Amino acid sequence: DEIDCLVQTAAEAVNNRVKDQMLNEWGLVKHLDALKRFLLLGQGDFVEPLINAIGPELSKRASQVYRHNLTGAVDGAVRGSNAAFIYSSDVLERVGVRLLEASPGDSGWEVFTLDYYVSKPLDGVINPMAQLSYRRIFHFLWRIKRVEWQLGEGWRQHMAAAHVRIEKHLPGTRALLHAASLVQGQMVHVVSNLNSYVMFEVLESEWRHVAERIGEARDMDEIVAAHQQYIHNIFAKILLREEESDLAELLQKVLDAIGSFCNCQNALFASAFGEIARRHASAKPPKNSSIQAASTSSSFSFDVNGSRSAASLTEDWDLGVPQRFLDSIKMSASVFEEALKDLIVALEDNMKGAEMLKTMAYRLNFNGYYSRDSTLLSS
Known part of the structure; x- marks a missing residue:
């Protein structure tokens, strides 16, 4: 019983330490909030300028859409939004562009997706x-x-x-x-x-x-x-x-x-x-x-x-x-x-x-x- 108690105490200490590091040192909640604002389009003053900037580009055929043409617009929309005053550059620079494999007849709208780089140890949750x-x-x-x-x-x-x-x-x-x-x-x-x-x-x-x-x-x-x-x-x-x-x-x-x-x-x-x-x-x-x-x-x-x-x-x-x-x-x-x-x-x-x-x-x-x-x- 004494050994079990020691193991349980040690486990609780380790869990508390890992939890504290994940939430405070690695800022899990901050990154989840950034995912909501950017990938889930919750940041209105980011979404509207972005779609106005890239809408005409995405209306082209998928084969005519290039990632480097979109990356600048995404970065500009991110840094022009209020989120730029909330998050550090470490968070803002994680937002990027990914182009999916196109099917015949697809336009840029079908292949465009926003991406968010998730590093270790955040990928333990995300x-x-x-x-x-x-x-x-x-x-x-x-x-x-x-x-x-x-x-x-x-x-x-x-x-x-x-x-x-x-x-x-x-x-x-x-x-x-x-x-x-x-x-x-x-x-x-x-x-x-x-x-x-x-x-x-x-x-x-x-x-x-x-x-x-x-x-x-x-x-x-x-x-x-x-x-x-x-x-x-x-x-x-x-x-x-x-x-x-x-x-x-x-x-x-x-x-x-x-x-x-x-x-x-x-x-x-x-x-x-x-x-x-x-x-x-x-x-x-x-x-x-x-x-x-x-x-x-x-x-x-x-x-x-x-x-x-x-x-x-x-x-x-x-x-x-x-x-x-x-x-x-x-x-x-x-x-x-x-x-x-x-x-x-x-x-x-x-x-x-x-x-x-x-x-x-x-x-x-x-x-x-x-x-x-x-x-x-x-x-």
């Missing part, structure tokens, strides 16, 4: 499996940030169109852009609420819990267990577990539909601004002005079963908005609406056993709007 989990969480959050950035770019295109008074140059665009802006407003609502849910009700909430557990831990085993539980809880709440794969797929369809809608808008604006530039260059009055005048006074119907005259199928802007833009924007808006309704129904069906799913469903559909038989692009 082990390779945990680092992989952080990267999976990052890619989920990065998809949300990507569509958020795309929606912001779309809004800037709308402002540019208003600035040049596009409806005067291209009569017929006003009704389409008005309807598209309403759809975009709903997409912004969904993305902002999803982002708010993830950042505040998942990441910040779980961070408070893990910080408390680590502070109360009696040994390294409890610290490791607290960190593993932290990652597990985040996975569960943002649909990254295998059990929620169906919900995750539905959420991805919503984000894909938003991205598709933004791409359709970009194509519309590129064509419209190009047409205006050509007309200014030629300085000739547009043809078929009577047709244009008629299209100015008419409103566009976006009913799924609606039809338009064969003349509108031409790419000639003198006949109104080319039909392919009407069809593509209407289709992407319809896909978004259906995907969002499917997601909300699935969340409501599965939320009995998960309080956080109930919270997500309420945020996305707080007034029951998407439970009604509505069509986003209506006349």
Whole structure:
């Protein structure tokens, strides 16, 4: 018994010493907080400048994206954020860029990932499996940030169109852009609420819990267990577990539909601004002005079963908005609406056993709007 008591006393002394070194000398909590701020995109004044700086670069094909072009932007965003006044250079210099292996058709968005160098003995807690989990969480959050950035770019295109008074140059665009802006407003609502849910009700909430557990831990085993539980809880709440794969797929369809809608808008604006530039260059009055005048006074119907005259199928802007833009924007808006309704129904069906799913469903559909038989692009 005396020997057992001595062994237990020695073990407690060693555990306390190791724990004290990990928390104080090696700053485990500081590095976990840095991971939350950078890899989990919790530092807002880092994320926004970063995505604005590298967004155009990441829109290129993956084969045209190079790590050295991104590293400077990441370093600038890190040092320009408030985190530069919180952490030493030892922490800031650990944030880097990693480019994943590209698949055919990938853009820079798919291969880009932030990296955080974990040295010994920190890798005793932030082990390779945990680092992989952080990267999976990052890619989920990065998809949300990507569509958020795309929606912001779309809004800037709308402002540019208003600035040049596009409806005067291209009569017929006003009704389409008005309807598209309403759809975009709903997409912004969904993305902002999803982002708010993830950042505040998942990441910040779980961070408070893990910080408390680590502070109360009696040994390294409890610290490791607290960190593993932290990652597990985040996975569960943002649909990254295998059990929620169906919900995750539905959420991805919503984000894909938003991205598709933004791409359709970009194509519309590129064509419209190009047409205006050509007309200014030629300085000739547009043809078929009577047709244009008629299209100015008419409103566009976006009913799924609606039809338009064969003349509108031409790419000639003198006949109104080319039909392919009407069809593509209407289709992407319809896909978004259906995907969002499917997601909300699935969340409501599965939320009995998960309080956080109930919270997500309420945020996305707080007034029951998407439970009604509505069509986003209506006349």
